[in-house]
Amino acid sequence: MRHPLLRQSLTALRVLLIMTLVLGIGYTAAVLAVGQVLLPSQANGSLLTHDGEVVGSALIGQSFTDDDGEALEQWFQSRPSAVGYDAAGSGGSNLGPESDELVAAIDERRASIATREGVDPASIPADALTASASGLDPHISPAYAALQAPRIADARGLELSAVQALIDRLIEGRTLGYIGEPRVSVLALNIALAELQ
Amino acid sequence: MLFAAQLGTIALALAIIHRPLGHAMALAYTSRRHLRLERWLYRATGVDPDAEQSAGAYARSVIVFSLIGIVLVVAIQLAQPALPWSNGLAAPRLDLALNTAISFVTNTNWQSYSPELTLGYTAQALGLAVQNFLSAAVGLAVAVALFRALAPAARETLGSFWVDLTRGTLRILLPLSFAAAVVLLIGGVVQNLSAPLELTTLTGGTQSIPGGPVASQEAIKLIGTNGGGFFNANSSHPFENPSAATSLLQIVLFLAIPFSLPRTFGEIVGQPRQGRAIVGAMAIMATVSVVLMTAAELAAPGSAPAAAGAALEGKELRFGIPGSTLYASATTLTSTGSVNSMHSSYTAFGGGMAMLNMMLGEVAPGGVGSGMYGMLLLAIIAVFLAGLMIGRTPEYLGKQLGPREMGLASAAVIVSPALVLIGMALSLAVAGLRESVIGESLLSDGAHGFSELLYAFTSAANNNGSAFAGLTANTLWLNLALGVAMLIGRLAPIVLVLMLAGSLAARRALPETSGTLPTHTPLFTGLLIGTTLIISALTYAPALALGPLAEGL
Structure with a gap:
């Protein structure tokens, strides 16, 4: 001592x-x-229910694809994700700005979305082509949602105007008009779609 | 416009809080009264709260406290299988546990691991969150010891490390963190002890929704400029940072103490205007840096951003580009290192700015405590340079600076660059290590691969903790090399700063004369910025040329 x-x-x-x-x-x-x-x-994860079952969190994105990762045509699609929206993990691609792999992935996404939605490849917004930081981004831009509306109306036998009204209702603006970006939650959109029918 | 409005909001918040918070910190560290909880704690730990320490004793206490802290955090991680709320996770490998322990004790919060796959709730709360508080309190204590040494009266002691540590924790960090945690909870950050919730999604798939005591750890992660995420995706994870509003709040939280400490300094040395000159230098460098990074990301040069139409890879839509670059700048300018976007996917110049921010030495405004003592070292070097130009004996706040003081200040400033450049050289020049780095660690080749490694050593040696996260750092070499860089990058400057404080404290301030170089003027602020830029630019220019500059040009 x-x-x-x-x-x-x-x-x-x-x-x-x-x-x-x-x-x-x-x-x-x-x-x-x-x-x-x-x-x-909030403390328990802002969980959302549909038909009495918990189907996800309002804050965490989901994929709306089949087992092979192909987009399900009756649902709004989320952004690409480096972790496949598996919330047991999280993260981005971390590929650099000159990465050939990233450029190829972006080109491929552009082509496949253009085919899927039947739109001009140049009209696809950047959020549809890039993976987020967390891999769990729950939002897409209003532009990407609007671009998907005709395909969804078609697949579900809905009026296009009904789908567009849904998007307009669920668009979240910037906080106080200047913080963040206008966006719409894909899970919220799809729950609302499911409740339409 | 959106960017300017968000930057303005942050600046306004800091302008409002820096005086009361700076004043409260000055009171906390100069008060003669002990709170009841503190008295109980001193009794239980055998500390005599009224016994002051010499510089040597103060430094020894910091080192012993840090080393034993590392041992304890390693032990907690290795005991994980026996701890409750561990979600069945195994104990991490020893080299990873050691790297993580050093990382959190040194306020770096570099993460070689993916938290949700590696550490359970108990290990995070008892090991990591506790060190988030204590490492920040150590930084504050060392800064305050240096402030006392710069006060006019001569003194033999620097105060008591144990009292400074306790007060910083209980009077400053704990109440701020509790308040911040409640606000984050309201914003949607989770706080529970539930195991991950397995659910069936709308399409009939399965998803695992994570849980954990996140809000409590998130708050101190920000207030203490620690930055270690509860989840792998850090503050881009929706459960750590649910909205653009919480994101802006997070930036304010980790800038709050670093931008308030110059006020504390000014009050303790009895000249608030001296603090204003320093906060001015910090604010100017930070503003220029964030404007440049945002301009790079909005211009979106490079192949991938051009292919996508915007630099959105690795960014969350709810934050947008200004909300991402503000965070990325602030987190690398402070030694926080939490991220709300993935820096590795930034444009070459945007990512390069993140690196340059750390290379400034984490002083604009830097980490809690460490930014302020780092800036005072540069101020001392700046007066010395000015003294050479005008042919006068250098002095700062009336304290004469002799060869010993200049030697200590210079040595403290070159520790981090030396660690970065030696670490890079060993990793790339030694054949066996190069094979490990290229074969196991780097995600990219060419200039971006070089940047991944340069970013890692810069982040470790400057105790930042963010990463170009494509790098697989969980290898034996990088766990050990980055561990050493973090430990020496933290403790060596602290010891040198305390030795400097010891010799400055012993001197009485000389009265100001017409020949004194004023250090509270805009001219000195400019000189301080110039000194900071020259030191980092000259040291790192060749390395930056091989990484981000080669990639971007």
Whole structure:
């Protein structure tokens, strides 16, 4: 106990253990209590239900594809994802601006979306062609949603104007008019579609 | 316009909070009263709160506290299989556990691992979140020790590390984090202990919705400029950063303390105008940097952005490009390193700006505490350079700077560049290491691959923690090399700063004369910016030429 370094080491260890109690347990538990008691919806993941079943989170994107990854024509499609919207993981492609692989992927997406939607390849917005940072981006641009509307109306036997009205209703604008980008949640759109029929 | 309005909002928020927060911090570190919780803590740990420490004792306490912290965080990770709420995750490999422990203790928060696949809730809350608080409190303590040394009166001691650590944690970081956590909860950040929820999607597929005590860890991750994500995608993950509004709040949260510390400094040395000269230099460099990065991303040069029509790869739609570049600039200008977009997919110049921001030495405004002591080192070098030009003995705040002080300040400033350049050289010049780096770690080849590695060493040595995340850093070589870079990049400057503080504290401030170089004027602010740019530009220009410049030109 005489040696100052040993004494400091013991002090350090005691401080660490007590701080672990106060910060690791006390603080975490206090925030947990606030979340679970006052804000349970947010604290548990802003879950969305359809027909009484939980079908996803309002914040986390989903893919609307078949087992082979082919787009299901009756649903709005999300942005490309580097993790396939598997929320057990998350992340982007991390490919650089000169990556041949990324350029090829973008060109291929442009061609396949143009075929799928029957539109001019030049009219496809950038968010439809690029993977997000999280791989879980729940949103698409209003332009990409509008571009998909005719195909969905066709597949579901709906009036085009009904699908467009749905998009207009669900577009989220910029917060306070200048923070963020106009966007629409794909899962919210598709739940609304399912509820139309 | 959108960009300017968002930047203006951040600037306005900081303009409003920096005085009261800076003042509150000055009070916390100069008050003679101990809170009841603090008295209890001092009794339980055997600390005499009124015993002040010399520079040597203060430095030894920092080192011992950091090293034992690393051991504890390694132990918690290795014990993971026995801990509750671990979701069945195994213990990480020892080299990864060590890298992670060093990373969080040094306030770097570099992540070689994918959190949701590696660490359970208990290991994150007890190991990582606790170090998020403590590493930030260590940074604050060292900065405040240097402030005291620069106050006019001569003194033999720098204060008590244990008291500074405790007060920084309990009086500043804890209340701010609790408030921030509640706001983030309202914004949609999750806070639960549930295992991932397996559900059936609308189309009949399955999806796993993650859980965890995220809001509590998120708040201190930002306030403490730590930056380590609860999830792999960090603040681009919707459960960490649900909306453009929470994203803007996050930027304000991690800029808050770094931009308020110059006020604290000004009050402790008894001249608030000295703090204003420094905050001016920080703000000018930060503003120029974010404008340049945003311009690069909006112009979208490069093959992939041209193919897609915009630089949206690796960016979330809800934030948009201005919301992404503001975050990317702020996180690399502070030593936060959390990301809301993937820097690796930025345009060559945008990604290069992120690197350059870190290469400035994390001083504009830098990490909690570390940015401020880094800036004061540069201020000392700036007065020295000015002194050479006009032929006067250099002094800062009336404290004469001799060969010993200049040696310590210069040594502290070159630690990080030396670590980056040595780490790069070893990784690329030693055959066995090069094979590991090229074969296992790099995602890209050519200039972008070089950038991935350069970004990693720059991030580690400057304790930032962000990455060109295509890099697979979880290899034996990079876990160890980046671990060493983080540890030395943190502790060596701290020891040198405290030694410098010790010798400055012993000197009484000389009265100002007509020959004194004023250090509160716009001229000095300019000199400080020039010094910062010259030091980093000269050091890193060749490396930047091989990475982002080669890619972009």
